[in-house]
Amino acid sequence: MSEGRVAVTGTPGTGKTSATTLLDVTVIHLNDLIREAGLWTERDADRDSLVADLEAVREAVGDWTGVAESHLAHHLDADRVVVLRCHPDTLEERLRERGASEEEATENAESEALDVILSEAVERHGVENVYEVDTTDRTPAEVAAEIEAVIAGNREPSAGDVDFIDYL
Structure with missing residues (x-):
């Protein structure tokens, strides 16, 4: 696999962590870093989440190589960006199973439908550096294989291939 910086991003629940833990490269799990290093500015009580300080995150990761994974990873400088996608109905179901509130699950599903x-x-990053992977009916291992293909340069950019507008 070629060295470089690959951001794996996507709406919460699309399978980023499940897939990236299977990769045989260095993976920076940004959400863990943000939480553990205190790289946030406030707590969003309505969403029960931390508001990341993106400048502090960029500074903390420095001149990184490998894979950075988070719904915020596309805010880093990267050579390629893999956007994991999931049909909003499936995404809502996954988020509810993880304990998300009805409001949070619906908000994330709508964000996914709206790209x-x-x-x-x-x-x-430009359309030429973005790769979409639909995770709806794929296992984490199948998604990891798609990410590995992007890392290795064996996959063409594919932004705009996935369409969930039917959800709306």
Whole structure:
């Protein structure tokens, strides 16, 4: 596998952590780093989440190589960005199973249907550096294999291939 910086991002519940833990490369789990190193500015009580200090996160990871994984990973400088996608109905179900509130599950499903993270990734990194992977009916090992193909340069950019507008 070629060295470089690959951001694996996506709406919460798309399978980022499950897939990246199977990779045979250095993986920075940004959410753990943010929590453990205190790289946040406030706690969002409504969403029961931390608001990351993205400048502090960028500084903490420094000149990194490997894979950075988080719904915020596309905010880092990266050579390639893998956006994991999941059908909003399945995503809602996954989030509820993880204990998310009904409001949180619905909000994330709507964000997924509206391509929020994909749009941010394309805006920051360019369509030629973004790769979508639909995780809806794939195992973590199958998703990891897709990520490995991106890392190795064996997959073409694919932003805009996945469409969940039917959900809305």
